[in-house]
Each structure stands twice: as C-alpha cells, then as structure tokens.
Amino acid sequence: MCTVIDTSIYGDITKVDTTGASDKTAKQDKLSVTGVAASHKMMSMDLNRVNKYKTLIDKVACAKQIDPAIIGAIISRESRGGNALVNGWGDNENGFGLMQVDKRWHRIVGEWDSVEHLQQATEILIDMIKSIAAKFPTWTKEQQLKGGISAYNAGTRNVHTYERMDIGTTGDDYANDVTARAQWLKSNGY
Numbered sequence: 001m002c003t004v005i006d007t008s009i010y011g012d013i014t015k016v017d018t019t020g021a022s023d024k025t026a027k028q029d030k031l032s033v034t035g036v037a038a039s040h041k042m043m044s045m046d047l048n049r050v051n052k053y054k055t056l057i058d059k060v061a062c063a064k065q066i067d068p069a070i071i072g073a074i075i076s077r078e079s080r081g082g083n084a085l086v087n088g089w090g091d092n093e094n095g096f097g098l099m100q101v102d103k104r105w106h107r108i109v110g111e112w113d114s115v116e117h118l119q120q121a122t123e124i125l126i127d128m129i130k131s132i133a134a135k136f137p138t139w140t141k142e143q144q145l146k147g148g149i150s151a152y153n154a155g156t157r158n159v160h161t162y163e164r165m166d167i168g169t170t171g172d173d174y175a176n177d178v179t180a181r182a183q184w185l186k187s188n189g190y
Helices: 023-027 035-051 054-064 068-079 115-135 141-154 174-186
Strands: none
Touching: 023 035, 035 054, 035 068, 035 174, 054 068, 054 115, 068 115, 068 141, 068 174, 115 141, 141 174
C-alpha cells in the first residue's frame, strides 16, 4: 500500500488560498453560512458517502501521485458522494460517475463507482493541472493546482487570471469550494 504522496508534483492543497463556497452553492443545502465554513459543512455532510470509496480513492491517488483529499473533495462537489446521481448519471445525463466525467468530451470508462472511473477522472484532472502549468508557467505549484481544479470544471480556456479563475465555473466557485473541501478532508484524516 502506498503511504507517500509527493505534493511537490502538483502542489500542496493545504497551502492553496481559498474563499470557499459561494452563496449560490451554499444555498443548495440551505446553509446559513457561505465561504469556507459552507464548504466544510457540505464536505462533513458527504464524508460517510465519500468514505465508502476511500480504498479506491487511495489506490488511484497513490498510482497518480495526487492527494486523495482532492479526489474526495471533487467526489463531494460533483456527486455528493454519489448521492446526487441517478443510475450513475448527473448533469442531465451528460456527467457520469462519482467525479462526473462529461460524455460530450470524453469516452466513458468503467462503472460509475469503479476504480477505472476514478482513474479516468483523475487523469483528466492531472491533464488540466498540467495544461494550466503550461499556460501559466510563472504561477506557483499551488496556484497551478487550483487553476487545474477550476479547469476540471470549465476547461483551461476559462482560466484567464488567478484571481478570477472561478468566474464561469459552476456556482462561480468551483476551485475555491473544492479546495476548501479538500482542506477539510486533510484535517480529518485524508
């Protein structure tokens, strides 16, 4: 079993600045808080569902050398740990699986809750991080990581500046919300 993830490859999620969930995202759960507190609350509500896939998450994280907390946070944001899916599908049957791979852009691999799905989605995320790193070579690894998370949702063309990378993502907060959820997971054993 792999026990070491090299955060120097893609950056350290605990060092990424974040504003957390937008009001729009927080209202999905009728939360009275927004920002980082809302992201933490939503992640805590999803924890048991996400933990059902912890063995798969760890396997993929180790193989791809990316923080498992990031994978878990994306699973929380995209499918609420699978709870928001119908027969493995979301987003008007365009998004597939726990990490919502878009069938309009990618060939679907594996079952919705399989290691193959998590591998494919994580590879897409890593490709986005690498694309943002190439587009913004002067950004720190942590900035490139956050930009890649934003691009996972809305594509690399949507990322123009660091400060406004989430404008145009779902809820206009995707990378900030996922980052805050991942940071919560890191502080809770991931």
